[in-house]
Amino acid sequence: MKIILSHDVDNLTTKEHSKDLIVIKMIIRGFIEFFLFRINFSTLFSRLKLILSNNLTNIKELVELDKKYNTKATYFFATSNDNTLAYKAEAAKPHVKYILDNNLNVGIHGIAFDNLSKMKSEYDKFITIHQTKNIGIRMHYLRKNNDTFSYMKEIGYFFDTTEYSLDLKQPYITEEGLIEIPFHIMDSYLFQEKGLQKYNSKYAIEYTKNIIDKNKDKDIILNINFHQEYFSDGWKDWKDWYTWIVQYCHKENIEFISYQEVVNELSNK
């Protein structure tokens, strides 16, 4: 088994949400989770402190961990907005540079999914701002319809990783000729129910360990998505879970692989 790690970047600051209800909802959820005993006071307190200090970024801290263990992780940044994702395309620029300077990878977090010209403009904007090539994509909220893959192929995306599969579906080439690299575990699906944190790190680690241990000796890829905004003490269970994955795979000699390497392997076959 080899591991792909990726990070969807949905939020960078709280101020970028001055015109929507994302942060208000985040605060309300924090209190509900605390009163339901799903998180402790120290987690709630840290979360409120981060929100007040306008910091949902955590990229420096996460890059440090990814770099230390050479995880080859890919950070997906958006270049346009919807009513849930509000940072400006240019705001990602210093972060993308920092990630690439540390030998990690970047891709696009797609917003448009049913309009070729809007999708193409997100792609062009990314290439222009960040001066990159051979870029892959994961759609925000995993949005797609019957045309999305053919539009991605036409635009020239190197791969897509929007498909979610609990059955550990492996990378394949779609009818449209696009390389699809399904993913298998996502922090929000794992920890939450109805938008609220339900489980703690102990549960999440056991769940993940079970999948890793059962499949360790197989020639497959396990593709995991962790939102960078949760790499903080405000979401301590989530942060501890991701840190555990990285350290456990390192300890067990399970190799980390980048999307790029998977694409190369698939193209060689």
Ligand SMILES: [Zn+2]
């Ligand atoms: Zn997203």
